[in-house]
Amino acid sequence: MSGPLFHLHRRAFLGALGASVLTSPALFAEQLLRTPPLTEGPFYPDKIPLDTDNDLIVIGKNTTRAVGEITHLTGKVLDINGAPAKNVVVEIWQCDANEVYLHSSDSIPKVKQQDKNFQGFGRCTTTEKGEYRFRTIKPVPYPGRPAPHIHFKVKKGNRELLTSQFMIRGHAGNARDGVFGGVRDVIDRELILVDFKPVKESKIGELQAYFEIVLGLTPDEKDMNLRR
Template identity: 40%
Template sequence: MRVTSTQELPVPPSAATRPRRRLLLASASAALATPWLGGIAGAQPAAALVPTPRQTPGPYYPVDWTGDADGDLVRVTGTDAAAQGVVTHLRGRVLDAQGAPVAGAVVEIWQCDAFGRYRHPRDRQDGRDPGFQGRGRVQAAADGSYAFRTIRPVAYPGRTPHIHAAVAASGRAPLVTQFYVEGEPLNARDGLFNAVRDARQREALMLRLDRADAIETGALLAVRDIVLA
């Protein structure tokens, strides 16, 4: 927008026109000032995002991160077979409460395999899936994005399907939480899920699973941002 200076306004031919000139100047000033003042008066601070609620890490936080522990939990280096279960891509961003990306945050996930077994020495059940990595770790990109390739979480006695997650970022307290499958009937009976009373906080823990054939035939996709308080 080109701002007109007072030097470019017409010079009155006589003193009789001076009141009109003052009116023109006042009108011009008001026209220029109104959008600016309106922008300030109408400005609203960005609504803070709902921080991802904290949850227990459970008894099976991985104790061994050596070997293959990348973002692809479906393939284990040195193992020919792929993991049992429905391949699920978990993607999202790590953000602060104002929506700014938290670049470089370290995101970890862990979950049981398709048979309900964890990759953990305390889970001594037989029949663990050797093709499932069980845990994965990635670093968020400059835009806060992260991505995992895992399986659709399954239920085991006492728990609804869920994926554990932990996030560590410089200068922030670590976050440990769990993600749940939207529409899963067992959610209604899960104690940890139902401990979250606030509807917005519950929503922040939900994974909506959609078909993702464009990414991988037969796979699912869940997009879930993680918001650090």
């Protein structure tokens, strides 16, 4: 989701959506809207690459960049009270522009199709303000997942605090996607939709996307479990 809605408390957010979605007094809790956990999927890398930095479109010292629409993905990781989650690790992974993941069960059968210049996986440690930043490509759909998406995890040490994914706001494939369709709550759906907007000063058609991650529990509490 783009920035402003992430700072709304649940009461204000529901008011903006309208009375029709008011279904439980618990919805009025005065806290930030928590990012819903979603399935990890089958393609978290089975072999972590040597290059795991936050620039996914260039591997190591290569000069050839990955195919796809360059996207500057930025955001913050917060707890439900709005405090920054500093020094946590955000991981992202996604398929390349040719629909191939960095996972042997996908990349080996599609070795000729794979974009060897796309890193496919990256990590970024949040700043004191909870900020993270990646350079990647705009996600693309593939057979079985009509909604383009980026997977992500938030970790502190060896502990996973959240695993989820986000989709492109307004993409036609969202309506046919099984994972997105499995998110029944209208508010939770809003929380996993992101706007991809043109970078005005870019001469090569770069995009920017902003996504705030709100943890249901602070990094010092027990790991989150999937709601579903």
